[in-house]
Amino acid sequence: MIDKKLYDMPKETDMAWCPGCGNFPIVNIVKMALAELDIMPQNVVICSGIGQAAKTPHYLRVNYFNGLHGRALPPATAIKLANPELTVIAESGDGDTYGEGGNHFMHTIRRNPDITNIVHNNMVYGLTKGQASPTSEKGMQTPVQVGGVVMEPFNPLTTALSLGATFVARVFAGDIMQSKEIIKAAIQHKGYALVDVFQPCVVFNKQNTYQWFKQNTYYLDEAHDKADKLKAITLALETQSMPLGILYQETGRPSYETLVRTNTTPLYQQEVNQQVLKELIESHR
Numbered sequence: 029m030i031d032k033k034l035y036d037m038p039k040e041t042d043m044a045w046c047p048g049c050g051n052f053p054i055v056n057i058v059k060m061a062l063a064e065l066d067i068m069p070q071n072v073v074i075c076s077g078i079g080q081a082a083k084t085p086h087y088l089r090v091n092y093f094n095g096l097h098g099r100a101l102p103p104a105t106a107i108k109l110a111n112p113e114l115t116v117i118a119e120s121g122d123g124d125t126y127g128e129g130g131n132h133f134m135h136t137i138r139r140n141p142d143i144t145n146i147v148h149n150n151m152v153y154g155l156t157k158g159q160a161s162p163t164s165e166k167g168m169q170t171p172v173q174v175g176g177v178v179m180e181p182f183n184p185l186t187t188a189l190s191l192g193a194t195f196v197a198r199v200f201a202g203d204i205m206q207s208k209e210i211i212k213a214a215i216q217h218k219g220y221a222l223v224d225v226f227q228p229c230v231v232f233n234k235q236n237t238y239q240w241f242k243q244n245t246y247y248l249d250e251a252h253d254k255a256d257k258l259k260a261i262t263l264a265l266e267t268q269s270m271p272l273g274i275l276y277q278e279t280g281r282p283s284y285e286t287l288v289r290t291n292t293t294p295l296y297q298q299e300v301n302q303q304v305l306k307e308l309i310e311s312h313r
């Protein structure tokens with residue numbers, strides 16, 4: 029196990045998150061998971077979009093790519109394709125991933141790249157000060173949805189399962205040790221792994237608090253069969269008390285990079301045949 033401190037940013041790093049934000053424990057969990065898996069920071073890339081959660085890679089020492097709103101998954105897929113030796117994580121908020129990035133969410137699942145998608149699900153648009161997000165509860169009042177949200181919330185887990193995601197899990201940011209083990213399993217999974225993280229937003233979501241998440245969740249027990257997709261879908265549909273843990277895992281499906289590439293050598297290590305390249309360019313003049 030490597031020293032988790034290798035992932036620490038300098039103490040004087042500017043912090044944009046509010047005291048008590050659920051993003052803090054998530055960063056800590058991700059650092060612990062990577063350190064326990066012996067993955068050095070230089071071999072990690074985190075891609076994110078826009079939002080408070082999307083600032084995550086500013087607060088741990090890794091390579092990162094901050095994309096446009098909703099666009100964390102395309103660069104993550106491309107980076108893994110170009111260099112399969114890297115550990116690639118797409119990490120953003122529920123709005124960024126399921127709202128603005130909904131289209132990419134859908135098609136990334138179909139591709140099954142070997143990346144981990146960690147979604148900080150605070151059920152609200154935090155950065156823009158509290159509008160409803162796709163996962164906001166029906167009836168939740170916000171400065172924009174003054175009469176309460178009228179739509180049913182988006183269910184990321186049933187969506188991912190029905191699209192064929194090979195790893196689907198949910199964790200709670202307040203449970204460090206359990207979440208760390210599940211995120212480690214997601215990183216080790218060969219293929220697309222979704223980890224939806226219940227994350228309290230202490231300023232703009234007064235409804236889904238640390239206490240609320242504790243009271244409205246339970247852990248799947250050891251006997252849960254992770255290979256049973258129909259059971260996973262049934263569990264993901266539960267809304268009264270919601271399951272935490274690995275709902276589903278399918279092993280053996282080839283990941284996108286292995287289908288598209290004939291080898292796993294990083295592109296930067298491959299020799300470029302200048303003659304072939306020249307002919308290709310000439311042929312398109």
Ligand SMILES: Cc1ncc(C[n+]2csc(CCOP(=O)(O)OP(=O)(O)O)c2C)c(N)n1
Nearest residue numbers: 078079080081097121122123124153154155
């Ligand atoms: C195309 C586009 N639409 C809207 C915005 C405004 N915007 C920035 S962040 C954000 C919501 C982010 O919410 P979420 O992903 O849930 O992250 P959080 O801030 O709650 O962590 C929105 C709507 C934008 N920057 N670009």
